[in-house]
Amino acid sequence: MNTNTPDTPEKPLDFIRQIVADDLKTGKHSDIVTRFPPEPNGFLHIGHAKSICLNFGIAKENNGTCHLRFDDTNPGKESTEYVDAIQEDVRWLGFDWGEHLYYASDYFDKLYDFAVQLIKMGKAYVCHLSGDEMREYRGTLTEPGKNSPYRDRPVEENLALFEQMKNGELDEGTCSLRAKIDMAAPNMIMRDPAIYRIMKKHHHRTGDTWCIYPMYDFCHCLSDMIEQITHSICTLEFENNRAIYDWVLDTLKTPCRPRQYEFARLNINFTVMSKRKLLQLVEENHVDGWDDPRMLTISGLRRRGYTPASIRNFCDTIGVGKRDSWIDMGVLENSVRDDLNVHAPRAMGVLNPLKIVITNYPEDQEEEMVAQNHPQNPDMGTRTVPFSREIYIERSDYLENAPRKFFRFTEGREVRLRYAYLVTCQEAIKDENGEVVELRCTYDPETKGGSAPDGRKVKGTIHWVSAKHGIPAEVRLYDRLFSVENPDSDKEKNFKDFLNPDSCQIVESSILEPSLAELGQENRVQFERQGYFCLDSKESSPKKPVFNRIVTLRDSWAKMQKKR
RNA sequence: UGGGGGAUGGUCUAAUGGCAAGACAGCGGACUCUGACUCCGCUUAUCGGGGUUCGAAUCCCUGUCCCCCAGCCA
Numbered sequence: 001m002n003t004n005t006p007d008t009p010e011k012p013l014d015f016i017r018q019i020v021a022d023d024l025k026t027g028k029h030s031d032i033v034t035r036f037p038p039e040p041n042g043f044l045h046i047g048h049a050k051s052i053c054l055n056f057g058i059a060k061e062n063n064g065t066c067h068l069r070f071d072d073t074n075p076g077k078e079s080t081e082y083v084d085a086i087q088e089d090v091r092w093l094g095f096d097w098g099e100h101l102y103y104a105s106d107y108f109d110k111l112y113d114f115a116v117q118l119i120k121m122g123k124a125y126v127c128h129l130s131g132d133e134m135r136e137y138r139g140t141l142t143e144p145g146k147n148s149p150y151r152d153r154p155v156e157e158n159l160a161l162f163e164q165m166k167n168g169e170l171d172e173g174t175c176s177l178r179a180k181i182d183m184a185a186p187n188m189i190m191r192d193p194a195i196y197r198i199m200k201k202h203h204h205r206t207g208d209t210w211c212i213y214p215m216y217d218f219c220h221c222l223s224d225m226i227e228q229i230t231h232s233i234c235t236l237e238f239e240n241n242r243a244i245y246d247w248v249l250d251t252l253k254t255p256c257r258p259r260q261y262e263f264a265r266l267n268i269n270f271t272v273m274s275k276r277k278l279l280q281l282v283e284e285n286h287v288d289g290w291d292d293p294r295m296l297t298i299s300g301l302r303r304r305g306y307t308p309a310s311i312r313n314f315c316d317t318i319g320v321g322k323r324d325s326w327i328d329m330g331v332l333e334n335s336v337r338d339d340l341n342v343h344a345p346r347a348m349g350v351l352n353p354l355k356i357v358i359t360n361y362p363e364d365q366e367e368e369m370v371a372q373n374h375p376q377n378p379d380m381g382t383r384t385v386p387f388s389r390e391i392y393i394e395r396s397d398y399l400e401n402a403p404r405k406f407f408r409f410t411e412g413r414e415v416r417l418r419y420a421y422l423v424t425c426q427e428a429i430k431d432e433n434g435e436v437v438e439l440r441c442t443y444d445p446e447t448k449g450g451s452a453p454d455g456r457k458v459k460g461t462i463h464w465v466s467a468k469h470g471i472p473a474e475v476r477l478y479d480r481l482f483s484v485e486n487p488d489s490d491k492e493k494n495f496k497d498f499l500n501p502d503s504c505q506i507v508e509s510s511i512l513e514p515s516l517a518e519l520g521q522e523n524r525v526q527f528e529r530q531g532y533f534c535l536d537s538k539e540s541s542p543k544k545p546v547f548n549r550i551v552t553l554r555d556s557w558a559k560m561q562k563k564r
Numbered sequence: 565u566g567g568g569g570g571a572u573g574g575u576c577u578a579a580u581g582g583c584a585a586g587a588c589a590g591c592g593g594a595c596u597c598u599g600a601c602u603c604c605g606c607u608u609a610u611c612g613g614g615g616u617u618c619g620a621a622u623c624c625c626u627g628u629c630c631c632c633c634a635g636c637c638a
Contacts, residue, residue, distance in 0.1 A: 011578095012577090012578055012579080014577090018580095037638095039637090039638055041637095041638085071638070073637095073638080074637065074638075076637095077637080077638095127636095130636095131635080131636060134635095134636075135634070135635085138634055139634075140565090140566085140634060141565065141566055141567075141633075141634060142565045142566050143565095143566085144566090145634090172636085173636070175636090176636045177636095178636095185567085186566050186567040186568090187566090187567055187568070187633075188566090188567080188633050188634050189567095189568095189633065189634095190567095191634085194635085194636050195636095196636085197636035198636080199636085213636095215635095215636075215637085215638090216637075216638050217638095220638085236569070236570090236631080236632070237631090237632055237633085237638095238632090238638090239568055239569055239632070239633090240567080240568055240569090240632070240633050241633090241638095242568090243568090262569085264570090264631095269575095275638095317576080317577085317587070317588080318576060318577080319576065319577045319578090320577095321570095321576090321577070322569070322570065323569090323570050323571065323630095323631090324570075324571095324630075324631055324632095325575080325576060325577090326575075326576085327575075327576065327588095328574095328575055328576080328588070328589070330575090330588070330589070331575080331576075331587090331588060331589090334588070334589095337600095337601095341600080341601060342601095346598080346600095348598095372597095375596095375597085375598075375600090375601080376601070376602085405599095407599070408599095416597060417597095418597060418598070419597075449597090450597050451597070458597090459599090460599085461596090461597050461598065461599095462598090463598075526598085526600085528598045528600080529598045529599080529600070530598090531600095553598075553599095553600050553601090554599090554600065554601090555599070555600085556599055556600090557599040558599085559599095560599085
């Protein structure tokens, strides 16, 4: 139950939820049925997540049902590999279709009967125009089309021809079944659209039983009708298709009359969102498969370490409207930060190690330092981190000629090693090239745990890992796949010309605190001061852990540097 | 150019004739054993022009710009 108190104002409904609410209120519908209808010709991406959250969300909020229906009417492009991946992704996102798993191909018999019915009504005909001819006859945006010479074939002939199409007696491309509507219609889609074409292709579910397959405009509305969908929600580019959606259902006088509503599809900058382009990246090996952690596919986001909740929250934040919009990639990144900040335990990992020797720390001494797993949530407990004379810190935490505002190591500056000691850098050792290879430091034995008994403060706290105890790991630092906001917009260049060459930086010699050896595949951690990480599900092994950086922490120091 | 849609801060979303609100980004500050988190403050918007009205982002007229449609794809 939603308790709507002044303290927790209810979020205003988006325009589709408003329609649903009104339909419930007026009694137009008492049960809400929606559907998510992917074509199994590729993997789902973040744009689909928006649709999934909308359709399953509306059903859930109204005690309704949401069907998962595969729109598998084009066997040339579809496969069970995609069917399986899509189901896994929807489930992973946290949605459940119960027993309502359907395939448009389940309706092929019924669809065929409806087509025959249309022919008998004189509302469909078999047309022998070739593809090119059909285009010619269709007219243009400003000129009406002209009728096909086959438009007035007698019903009996159409019936016989359609039967032959079905029986495989006609070759692909020789003819098609067309709805007889209006070749002068200002809406191009209504100029006698093809509703069945000959395709002698093996279908992943119906095998070789069909030689003809229905087109989207004929199949989709009828599938919705068969499943008693109340609200058929799709993206804006189908607005023109609503006319044919309505025409089919109205002329067939179907008992159930679903309505189509359109919303704006999701655009995010610094990426591409079409399945066709994602497929290209996969097939041409620009990425490591559909689940490459840089891809905004659901499986890519999963491998990257995004949580289902963060994606759902993202979809909730961006809203549902009708205007074309571009969401900043930062909003997506923010949603996973917000989630992980609350739920991910903390740990220390040094990405680019620089050794420091604490010269006044006893040679063979070791200590167990107590560290909190989450600074804001004591319930997440503590762990111990081994400390010794030689440790690694982040290379970027030392600067030879440090500005005043640099709070980390430089000669003579005291810094806190998190949960350990206050340490002062005395000297930097360089190699023959002048490269700093080691720091000599001294520690204050009175500051165990990290605070000084005399109350003195240090500005900087840095992470570290004991050299003797640290575990080596490979870490992959990901950045946006494209280096420009809209890789699609350039008229001369291809979107692939804008691939970001630095989108995956592999760091082979990171050193992590030993507790990280126990981390499970499903878990995510924050490497303090760095970002959120998880094990790579494909490449990581206990012998050689491989971590993916999910997202960085916000870094106001870096921002300051950039400004200067 | 025919038809169908759409224009609110830098970005996204709300306001359903009655104080233009929220989020993100940005800027400034506080706090801090993560330069994280959190908290506080600030800058920035109704596409243009007319009209109706006591009152318009909202209604009317008009103009401009953007998106979609000429697959036997979905």
